[in-house]
Amino acid sequence: MTHTMTRRVVMAAAAVTLAFANPVAADGHQVMDEINFLIPGGAGGGWDGTARGTGEALTGAGLVGTASYENMSGGGGGVAIAHLIENADSLQNTMMVNSTPIVIRSLTGVFPQSFRDLTLVAGTIGDYAAIVVNTDSDIQSMNDLLAAYRADGMSFAVGGGSVPGGLDHLVAASVMQAAGEDPTAFNYIPYDAGGAAMAGLLSGEIQALSTGFSEAVTLAQQGEVRILGVTSDARVPAFEDAPTMKEQGLDTTFVNWRGFFAAPGLSDDKLAMMQDAVAKMYDTPEWEEVRARNGWVNIYNNGDDFRSFLEEQEQVIGDLMKTLGFL
Amino acid sequence: MLEGIFIGLEAAFSVQNILMVVAGCLIGTFIGMLPGLGPMSIIAIMIPVAITLGDPAAALILLAGVYYGAIFGGSTSSILLNAPGVAGTVATSFDGYPMARKGQAGKALTIAAVASFAGGTIGAILLMIFAPALSSVALLFHSAEYFALMVVGLSAIAAFAGTGQVAKALMMTILGLILATVGEGALFNMPRFTMGMLDLQSGISFITLAMAMFALPEAMFLVLNPARGASGEGSGKITNLRFSREEGKAMIPVIGRQSVQGFFIGVLPGAGATIASFLGYAVERNIAKGEEQEEFGKGSVKGLAAPETANNAACTGSFVPLLTLGIPGSGTTAILLGALIALNVTPGPRLMIDTPEIFWAVIISMFIGNLVLLVLNLPLIPYIAKILSIPRNYLIPFILFFTLMGAYIGQNNATELLLLVGLGVMATIFRFADYPLAPLLIGFILGTMLEDNFARSMQLYRGLDFILERPMTLGLLVLAALLVLLPSYRARRARKRAEGVADGD
Amino acid sequence: MALDRWIALIFVTFCCIYGYAAFFTMDQLLPPFMQRNPVWPSTFPKVLAVLGVIVGMIVLLGVEKAEDQDDAPSATEINYRRLGDYKIGQALMLLGLMVLYALMLRPAGFLISTTTFLVAGSAILGERKFHVMIPVAAVATGFVWYLVQEVLGIFLRPFPFFMGM
Structure with a gap:
C-alpha cells in the first residue's frame, strides 16, 4: 500500500467541495452513538489511514459519538472479511474499510468471499x-x-x-x-x-x-x-x-476507490444511519481538513450506486484478467 | 550555505521547539523499545500530533526527535534481549547482545548511542553539503546494481561461517532465502508456498521471524540453564558506561568509514538502513585484522559500532531522494513525505529554491535530534541496562511477553503468535546443533530484494547481459566475491603456516 | 548420528518437497504472457531447492572437515548433550503457556490473558511470592494496554469478546 500513502494534496478538489459546503451545525446532529472501524491491515498502512481519518472527521464533526479502530491483518484482507461475516450479529456498529483490491483478490481467489457477501455502505474516496x-x-x-x-x-x-x-x-x-x-x-x-x-x-x-x-x-x-x-x-x-x-x-x-462495508444482514435502519453519517460528513470542515491533509479525492458512491459501480469494475477487471490469462 | 544555516537555526531555535525535540526523543526511545513498533509506526502515530502544530519546522523537529529516538530505542532491545524490533537493528544484535551477555550491557548501549550520534551527525553534515548534488547519485543505481548490492550484503554471512561451519552457514542462508519466497512477492499476483494457509498470504513477517530466531531461543536458553543469566557473569558491572581508550581508538576509523558508506547507501532509494548495516558489518569485519576479526560475532566493539553508525547515517542519507526528488526510499520516508505534503511542503527539485527554510529546518532538526538524544540517553543507560538484573522469575515471563507482543501489536492476528512459537522451537533446536541463525535472517531480509531486482534486470536486458553491460554491477559482484574469499584465503594461509610450525616441532 | 546431521537430513527432505512444489506445481498457473519472461515465479525457488539439497548433503555426509570443538564447554554455553541437566520441563511448560496465550488473546481479551500469562510464567519458573507477582503483572499489563490503546491509539481488545468491544 506504500504508494497510496504518498498521496498528494489535490487542492482544487478542496475548492470544489468548499463551494458546495453547506454548513452542518456540529452539535445536535449526531447520527450514531458509536462506530467501530475494522481495518484489514496493520497500523500505519493505507487502509488504516483511511479509517482513522474518516473516524476523526465523523467524531470531530459530531456526527458520531465515539469511534474505535480494530486492526486485523492477514490473508490480504481475507481474515477481516471472514471475521465480519462470521460474527455479523455482534458487529452491528462495525464498518470495514477496503479498496479496489477486494475486487481483484476475490477474482483471483485469494479469499473465497467477495463484496457481494457484505453490506455495502459507501465508496468514499478515490484516485x-x-x-x-x-x-x-x-x-x-x-x-x-x-x-x-x-x-x-x-x-x-x-x-x-x-x-x-x-x-x-x-x-x-x-x-x-x-x-x-x-x-x-x-x-x-x-x-x-x-x-x-x-x-x-x-x-x-x-x-x-x-x-x-x-x-x-x-x-x-x-x-x-x-x-x-x-x-x-x-x-x-x-x-x-x-x-x-x-x-x-x-x-x-x-478509479482506484476506497470505501466502507458492513456486516451481512445489517438492518436497514443501521445501514441508513451509517450512510447518513458518511453523506453528511462531506460537508463538514473537519472532513475537508482530513481530506486535504491526505490528498484524497472525494468520490461518493452510496449503497446501490456503489453496488453497480463495483459490479461494473468487477466486470471490466475480470474481462481484462481473462484476456491476460490470469483467470 | 552559512545563510541557510542561520535561516534553519532561526526556524528551529525556540523554547517550544526545544521542548518538542526533547519530548520527541523520549517518546521515540520508549516506544521504540517495544519490539514491533519501529520508527515507521511511531512516526505514523505521531503525525497527527505534529500536524496540529501547524508550523512545518516545529513538526519536522518533533518527528526528527521521534525518528532518532525510535532507532535508538530499537537498538536497545537488540542489545539487551537479542530482540531486534526492526530489520535495521538486526546487525546490532550480532555483537551487541554478546557484549550484554558478558555483563557489559551499559558499555554496549553507550557505544550504540555514541555510534548512532556520530553516524547521524556526520550524515547530516554530508546531507547539508552535498544534498543538491546527490540527487543524481540517488538515480545512479538500476535494478542490476541493486541486485549486485544485495549479493554484497549476503557476503555478511561469511562472518558466521566459522571454521568447519561454512556449509552450515550456507544451509541457514538458503533456508532464509526459501522462507522469503513464501507469500505474495512482486513477481506474481498469486502467493507462493502458502500451503493454503490464509495467514501466510502476505508472507512471514519480519518481526515474527526475528523474534523466533533471535529472542525466543535466547529466552529459552535462559530458562534451560539458569547459569546463563547475564548477571551471573558480569557481577554488577552492567551499568558501567565506560569504554576504554583503546576501544574508543578502534572505533574512530570504523565510525568514520561507516558514516560515509552508510550515508551513500542510504541515498540509494532501493537500499536503505538495513542493507547499510549489513554491508557496514561485512566490510568492517573483512578489513579487520586477524584477532579483531575473530572477535566479530562474540562482542566486538567494532562489530557493534559499524552497523549502528551505518544505519543512522543511512537513515539520514535517505532524506536525499526524499527532499531532492520527492521519492521515498523506505516506509518511514514514505510516511514523512505524507507529513510534509500535509504541511503544504512539496519535496522535489524545487524545494531548495521555493522553500529553503524547510530544507535547513530539516538539517538543523537532525543535528538537534541527535544531540538531544545523546544527552538524554547517556544518563538513562544505567537504568535501562539494569533491566537485565531483574530477578529471573520476573524477567523471563516479561521477555517472552514482549517477544510475543512484537508480532501482535497493531496486527491482532493470533495465528502469527503460533507461527512464532513454532519457528522459535525450530530455532532453538538449530542453536543446539550449532547452526548459526544470523545467516537465516540475513537471507530472509535480503531474499525478496535479491530476487526482485534480479528478475527485473533479466526482464529489462532479456538475459544475463546486464552483468557485462553494466560495469558497476560487475564491480559490485567482484567486490562481493573478494569480501567472501579474501578473509578465508588469509585465514587458511595463516592456519597452514601455524600448522607448518606445529609440524616442525 | 549427531543432531546437526539429523537436521541436515530433515532439511534435505524439506528441500525436496519444496523443489517438487517449485518444479511441478507452479508453472501451469502462469499466464502465457508471463511465460515469455526470463525469470518465472518458480525460477528462484528451483535454484534454491537444488542448492539446498547440495549444501544439505554436504552437512549430512560430513564432507566439510569440522574442527574439533573440544574446548571444555563453559557453564553458560548451551550444549544439547547436557540436555538432561537442563530445566527442560520448565521450558516445555513455558512453550505450552505461550501457545495457550496465543489462543486465549482474542477470546479472553488482552488484560486477563496477559496478566494470567505473566503470573503463570513466573509460577512455572518457581516464583511463589504471588502477593508480589500478581500486582506487578496486573500493573504492567494495564500500563502496556494503556500505552498501546489509549496513548498510541492502536487497537488491543482489552476484555473478553462477549463483553463487547
Whole structure:
C-alpha cells in the first residue's frame, strides 16, 4: 500500500467541495452513538489511514459519538472479511474499510468471499491512474508513447508499483487494449512499491510508468515527470495540464476507490444511519481538513450506486484478467 | 550555505521547539523499545500530533526527535534481549547482545548511542553539503546494481561461517532465502508456498521471524540453564558506561568509514538502513585484522559500532531522494513525505529554491535530534541496562511477553503468535546443533530484494547481459566475491603456516 | 548420528518437497504472457531447492572437515548433550503457556490473558511470592494496554469478546 500513502494534496478538489459546503451545525446532529472501524491491515498502512481519518472527521464533526479502530491483518484482507461475516450479529456498529483490491483478490481467489457477501455502505474516496514519462523524454503524448512502443517492442519497458495482474499493470494493459494493441505483449516491469517504481523511471531504467494520479501530480509539479494521460472522464481540476486518456482517443477510465462495508444482514435502519453519517460528513470542515491533509479525492458512491459501480469494475477487471490469462 | 544555516537555526531555535525535540526523543526511545513498533509506526502515530502544530519546522523537529529516538530505542532491545524490533537493528544484535551477555550491557548501549550520534551527525553534515548534488547519485543505481548490492550484503554471512561451519552457514542462508519466497512477492499476483494457509498470504513477517530466531531461543536458553543469566557473569558491572581508550581508538576509523558508506547507501532509494548495516558489518569485519576479526560475532566493539553508525547515517542519507526528488526510499520516508505534503511542503527539485527554510529546518532538526538524544540517553543507560538484573522469575515471563507482543501489536492476528512459537522451537533446536541463525535472517531480509531486482534486470536486458553491460554491477559482484574469499584465503594461509610450525616441532 | 546431521537430513527432505512444489506445481498457473519472461515465479525457488539439497548433503555426509570443538564447554554455553541437566520441563511448560496465550488473546481479551500469562510464567519458573507477582503483572499489563490503546491509539481488545468491544 506504500504508494497510496504518498498521496498528494489535490487542492482544487478542496475548492470544489468548499463551494458546495453547506454548513452542518456540529452539535445536535449526531447520527450514531458509536462506530467501530475494522481495518484489514496493520497500523500505519493505507487502509488504516483511511479509517482513522474518516473516524476523526465523523467524531470531530459530531456526527458520531465515539469511534474505535480494530486492526486485523492477514490473508490480504481475507481474515477481516471472514471475521465480519462470521460474527455479523455482534458487529452491528462495525464498518470495514477496503479498496479496489477486494475486487481483484476475490477474482483471483485469494479469499473465497467477495463484496457481494457484505453490506455495502459507501465508496468514499478515490484516485485516478496515470501514465507518466520522465520530463527529459521525447514522448509528449499517448500517441508518441504508442509509437515508441510499436517501434521498440520489448525494449520499451513500462513499469508499475504492483505485481503483474495488480492495479498498475491492469491500467497499463487496458490502455494498450484501448489502443488496439495486444495487452499481453508489452514489457511490464513490476516494482514492489510506487516509490521504487518512480525511482526506476527517473533513473532511466524504464521508459514509462503506470502510477496513481495524485502521486504523479506531486512530481509533475516539481517538473520531474510528464503526465501523458489520466484515467478520468474529464480533466482533473487539481492538475488541468494532464490530458485524459479519452481525449486522446483511448477509451479507458479507471478509479482506484476506497470505501466502507458492513456486516451481512445489517438492518436497514443501521445501514441508513451509517450512510447518513458518511453523506453528511462531506460537508463538514473537519472532513475537508482530513481530506486535504491526505490528498484524497472525494468520490461518493452510496449503497446501490456503489453496488453497480463495483459490479461494473468487477466486470471490466475480470474481462481484462481473462484476456491476460490470469483467470 | 552559512545563510541557510542561520535561516534553519532561526526556524528551529525556540523554547517550544526545544521542548518538542526533547519530548520527541523520549517518546521515540520508549516506544521504540517495544519490539514491533519501529520508527515507521511511531512516526505514523505521531503525525497527527505534529500536524496540529501547524508550523512545518516545529513538526519536522518533533518527528526528527521521534525518528532518532525510535532507532535508538530499537537498538536497545537488540542489545539487551537479542530482540531486534526492526530489520535495521538486526546487525546490532550480532555483537551487541554478546557484549550484554558478558555483563557489559551499559558499555554496549553507550557505544550504540555514541555510534548512532556520530553516524547521524556526520550524515547530516554530508546531507547539508552535498544534498543538491546527490540527487543524481540517488538515480545512479538500476535494478542490476541493486541486485549486485544485495549479493554484497549476503557476503555478511561469511562472518558466521566459522571454521568447519561454512556449509552450515550456507544451509541457514538458503533456508532464509526459501522462507522469503513464501507469500505474495512482486513477481506474481498469486502467493507462493502458502500451503493454503490464509495467514501466510502476505508472507512471514519480519518481526515474527526475528523474534523466533533471535529472542525466543535466547529466552529459552535462559530458562534451560539458569547459569546463563547475564548477571551471573558480569557481577554488577552492567551499568558501567565506560569504554576504554583503546576501544574508543578502534572505533574512530570504523565510525568514520561507516558514516560515509552508510550515508551513500542510504541515498540509494532501493537500499536503505538495513542493507547499510549489513554491508557496514561485512566490510568492517573483512578489513579487520586477524584477532579483531575473530572477535566479530562474540562482542566486538567494532562489530557493534559499524552497523549502528551505518544505519543512522543511512537513515539520514535517505532524506536525499526524499527532499531532492520527492521519492521515498523506505516506509518511514514514505510516511514523512505524507507529513510534509500535509504541511503544504512539496519535496522535489524545487524545494531548495521555493522553500529553503524547510530544507535547513530539516538539517538543523537532525543535528538537534541527535544531540538531544545523546544527552538524554547517556544518563538513562544505567537504568535501562539494569533491566537485565531483574530477578529471573520476573524477567523471563516479561521477555517472552514482549517477544510475543512484537508480532501482535497493531496486527491482532493470533495465528502469527503460533507461527512464532513454532519457528522459535525450530530455532532453538538449530542453536543446539550449532547452526548459526544470523545467516537465516540475513537471507530472509535480503531474499525478496535479491530476487526482485534480479528478475527485473533479466526482464529489462532479456538475459544475463546486464552483468557485462553494466560495469558497476560487475564491480559490485567482484567486490562481493573478494569480501567472501579474501578473509578465508588469509585465514587458511595463516592456519597452514601455524600448522607448518606445529609440524616442525 | 549427531543432531546437526539429523537436521541436515530433515532439511534435505524439506528441500525436496519444496523443489517438487517449485518444479511441478507452479508453472501451469502462469499466464502465457508471463511465460515469455526470463525469470518465472518458480525460477528462484528451483535454484534454491537444488542448492539446498547440495549444501544439505554436504552437512549430512560430513564432507566439510569440522574442527574439533573440544574446548571444555563453559557453564553458560548451551550444549544439547547436557540436555538432561537442563530445566527442560520448565521450558516445555513455558512453550505450552505461550501457545495457550496465543489462543486465549482474542477470546479472553488482552488484560486477563496477559496478566494470567505473566503470573503463570513466573509460577512455572518457581516464583511463589504471588502477593508480589500478581500486582506487578496486573500493573504492567494495564500500563502496556494503556500505552498501546489509549496513548498510541492502536487497537488491543482489552476484555473478553462477549463483553463487547
